[in-house]
Amino acid sequence: MIDEGRFLSLFLKHERELASIARAFLPDWNAVDDVLQEASLVMWRKIHQLESDDEFLPWSKVILRFEILKARRLHARQKWVLNEELISKLMDESAEDDAEMRHAQQSAIQHCLQSFSEDHQKLLLAPHTSRGGVLALAETGSHSANSLYKRIGRLRVKLHDCVVQRLSSAELDLPI
Template sequence: MDPESPLQHEQFLTLFTSSEPAIRAYVRRLVPTRNDAADVMQGVSLVLWKKFHELDQPSDFRKWSFGVARYETLAWLRNKSRDRLVLAEDVLLTLAHESERGEERLTAQREALEDCLEKLPQPQRTAILAAYAPDAAMQDVAKQSGRTVAAFYQWLHRMRLQLLECTRRTLQSEGLT
């Protein structure tokens, strides 16, 4: 496929956009500051685009991008090796490995939680999502649900416990506990 084709560009953007927060979090766990992570992410983004044509299966994009991020972080580490705040390469590799394993678990947990949320009746799901929306005012969410603020907090606590149990059961049934 021509690396400049609109289809490849669209496919890359779709995969990168959906994976970018996880890649950024992965890089952030490996470098000292957010600014360092932003610097590394610039390099990661460029390498991912330049080498996208080498990716065999789009379903492997996230795993592949973590590998690229690991190498870009190691390159950053070599360039910054004079700085006392930079981790030794063996420590960084250990952190990278643990972060990759942790990301798989977090992804499974996120998917299980989404499945559990989908099982809730629409009014309950709407109230929960409204409570966790950015800039949500609990007084407004409680009022929309027809509860007092205190009653809404109690209800929300019970719902969180229910979702936690559902998520645990889902992960356990999939052998991911």
């Protein structure tokens, strides 16, 4: 479960993205501010629903969508450019795009990880394991923890470059 401090950090990290989504559907920045404030209050009350950091952005977009629709109903007498059905459709497409991107990223990471030796894979994943991670590897091996962290840094750069290259080539293969 995510605590209040982590929630605040995640909200601040994604606030601009949420504001830009809201701005696409609202008439001005004042309306965006109002909707973001209401959405953040709802998120704060429902923080117990979150299990991990990865869930935050999709979860917050759902709450934001409902707050946008609520704001539109409250201001129904003003002229809005987009109707509720179109907003829902666009938000659904955005969620699908996010899911496709996450899937593509996960696929690229898996593919690139497989190009590393088993020892390098183990080393790359060591900081994320709950069994002592890098320190446990240092104790059982002939390298210090510091040298292992430096090696992990170099391996992460190679992994990053591989993932970026794979995602770039995947974009070129997509039908237009």
